[in-house]
Amino acid sequence: MRYRIFSFPCALLLLVLAGSVHADGRWRDLPPEERQELREQMREQWQNRRERALERPYRGHGEALPPEERQRLRDEMRQQQRLYPERERRHRRD
Numbered sequence: 001m002r003y004r005i006f007s008f009p010c011a012l013l014l015l016v017l018a019g020s021v022h023a024d025g026r027w028r029d030l031p032p033e034e035r036q037e038l039r040e041q042m043r044e045q046w047q048n049r050r051e052r053a054l055e056r057p058y059r060g061h062g063e064a065l066p067p068e069e070r071q072r073l074r075d076e077m078r079q080q081q082r083l084y085p086e087r088e089r090r091h092r093r094d
Contacts, residue, residue, distance in 0.1 A: 030038070065073075
């Protein structure tokens with residue numbers, strides 16, 4: 001049984017590596033103009049993602065929320081725990 005568990009991830013890894021090698025070969029077969037165009041499109045897409053990420057406010061660790069909003073969310077979570085205690089216990093096991 002242990003052999004099967006080990007062989008599946010190895011086979012999957014080999015498949016991924018073979019796929020990446022195959023895709024890399026097709027990239028080289030493109031004419032230089034098409035490769036340059038694809039690179040420019042990728043750069044534009046990455047820049048758009050960066051700009052969208054900068055537009056969104058950072059919501060990590062509650063720093064962007066005002067204290068009143070944080071307190072309201074805490075109260076709502078406590079109320080949910082009181083209403084559905086079995087749901088909370090089930091999640092703690094996972």
